[in-house]
Amino acid sequence: MTPARIVLTSLAFATLLTAGATRMRGTDVGYPAGYREWTHVKSELLGPEHPAFPRFGGLHHIYANDPAMRGYRSGRFPDGSVVVFDLLAVNHEEGRTFATSRRHLDVMEKDSARFPSTGGWGFAEFPGDSTGDRLSPEAKRSCAACHQRMADDLVISEYRDR
Amino acid sequence: MTPARIVLTSLAFATLLTAGATRMRGTDVGYPAGYREWTHVKSELLGPEHPAFPRFGGLHHIYANDPAMRGYRSGRFPDGSVVVFDLLAVNHEEGRTFATSRRHLDVMEKDSARFPSTGGWGFAEFPGDSTGDRLSPEAKRSCAACHQRMADDLVISEYRDR
Numbered sequence: 001m002t003p004a005r006i007v008l009t010s011l012a013f014a015t016l017l018t019a020g021a022t023r024m025r026g027t028d029v030g031y032p033a034g035y036r037e038w039t040h041v042k043s044e045l046l047g048p049e050h051p052a053f054p055r056f057g058g059l060h061h062i063y064a065n066d067p068a069m070r071g072y073r074s075g076r077f078p079d080g081s082v083v084v085f086d087l088l089a090v091n092h093e094e095g096r097t098f099a100t101s102r103r104h105l106d107v108m109e110k111d112s113a114r115f116p117s118t119g120g121w122g123f124a125e126f127p128g129d130s131t132g133d134r135l136s137p138e139a140k141r142s143c144a145a146c147h148q149r150m151a152d153d154l155v156i157s158e159y160r161d162r
Numbered sequence: 163m164t165p166a167r168i169v170l171t172s173l174a175f176a177t178l179l180t181a182g183a184t185r186m187r188g189t190d191v192g193y194p195a196g197y198r199e200w201t202h203v204k205s206e207l208l209g210p211e212h213p214a215f216p217r218f219g220g221l222h223h224i225y226a227n228d229p230a231m232r233g234y235r236s237g238r239f240p241d242g243s244v245v246v247f248d249l250l251a252v253n254h255e256e257g258r259t260f261a262t263s264r265r266h267l268d269v270m271e272k273d274s275a276r277f278p279s280t281g282g283w284g285f286a287e288f289p290g291d292s293t294g295d296r297l298s299p300e301a302k303r304s305c306a307a308c309h310q311r312m313a314d315d316l317v318i319s320e321y322r323d324r
Contacts, residue, residue: 096209
């Protein structure tokens, strides 16, 4: 290969690696391989006093791929945007609160053509360290309904930019 | 420019953007511009019961540039590695613990030639949202001494890889 072709091939490969969740058919959202190298959006801790603790308690980190980062900056998320909500159980020890095991990984992927009935976004939840989505179609609609109530383009979080 | 040259120029520009802290002379460590797009290593919360609370209490996030990520994976950090400890004050509200303002940004940069007397690493601390290092030479030696007691190559944290 010529040097230019090597560079272009490397770029294409890098794009594949960071393009987001595996492309899926129908209403499926794939496991977001490599999301730990995406941009860290923000984090928060939900304790036992929070009403959502049974479902979402623990330390969560939100990660976004490059298209989703354009969405955080512009307010409009392009197709291909993937946002990951990584929820970890925590332990407390002498004033330290630190993550232990993963509770689940929630993923939302923007694809206006594939998810027209849920605001253009598809939803998935991967329990523990598994890569299999456990959400029923009804549960996915419920994700979308709640996100739709809370945010214009269904993304609730805001990028922590300082 | 030819397409190949445009690609190469873009690559060079991207490398500049992600190369790490601004190159400095002597014992100075520059502000790590763009670190929020680096890889998120891990996070932890230190509460009032922790002995280090006055100095390091709050929610911290650790970020690493690409050379430092090679260090996390191999155990040997190459020159050019930069690790950022981003310390945020927190508020508590109905079970939520969330970040408010930045307390300070601590930075360590590996450069064996410039920092031979402190294990090959230089240290800096930027209070609040400022970009001016407030550490005295004595304080920098104290950073290095404590890090040296706690870790082989002075990096205390471990990458959260799942």
